[in-house]
Amino acid sequence: MLMVPLVSMLLLLGSTTAQLSIDYYSKTCPNAEKIVREEMIQILTKAPSLAAPFLRMHFHDCFVRGCDGSVLLDSTPGNKAEKDAIPNLTLRGFGSVERVKAKLEKACPNTVSCADVLALMARDSVWLSKGPTWPVWLGRKDGRISIANETKQLPPPQANLTQLIQMFGVKGLDLKDLVVLSGAHTIGTSHCSSISDRLYNFTGQDNLSDVDPFLEKLYLNKLRSKCSPTDNTTLIEMDPGSFKTFDTSYYKLVTNRRSAFHSDWALLTDSFTRAYVLKHASGFESEFFQDFSDSMIKMGNVEVLTGSQGEIRKKCSVVNK
């Protein structure tokens, strides 16, 4: 476990996070991080497979309207929320976010935002999966708007490198952030439906040899034996054998063309991202941990609402009355 040095953090953050701070709740809710951590230990002890969904949820929150908890809002009559859009139908763990938020409401009413709760839960998920930990800059406010259609800002698993660079770029995240944050796929599972286009009918020719040519053959056959063309319920481990442990094995999988998504494979198509993948396929875990911490802090600052913007939601799934 690695705690990122504060000085390097300060240099990294520059002025963009001027309104967030590490000790934001030190006076108003001094035990906030401790409460989240204790709840997370209980939640993940009972359901360890929820660590990955919390990490993904924070990513999906930050990429749509910034890290403002908009992914947590329910649809209302007349408005389909982000939560009900296709990329988010495979998210899990909303009930646990509500549970952690309820604990915080009890200890410090109207104080800790849902966006901050999610950022802390994502951080603790990684740490409890034997990955790094980092200081979470706090003080995000919750947004009051969530629109299903805006989830098209989330990169699809079929994305090529140009699309990935563009989609990360508009969020202020660079090539290094892309290759580092993709390393999150060292934990968690994928539905067959997210990869079936690689296994069947890749270019629309509709025959059994029409597969993603960049998927290693033995692995392709293994995935086909698990996922039928129309299966949308079965889960596959993205990092088979170590899908609950946060480590560098994702980069080995990408190197061997055994990663789940075309977007993972795409990291081999640019010289910078390729070099990062190949280097970390052979170890350098502490460097990856440091990089991941840096990039998570950066992602956690995307388009945040601060000060008088937004609100502190009482319940994460509904805006305040």
Ligand code: HEM
């Ligand atoms: C680079 C572009 C990315 C694409 C195209 C992508 C796509 C996907 C897809 C399709 C799934 C499987 C969903 C399912 O079928 O259940 C998934 C899972 C996951 N993603 Fe990504 N992702 C990307 C980047 C990220 C980033 C930046 C993070 C976090 C920092 C992340 C964290 C995760 C995690 C932890 C899972 C496993 C979730 C679970 O076990 O339920 N992904 N991703």
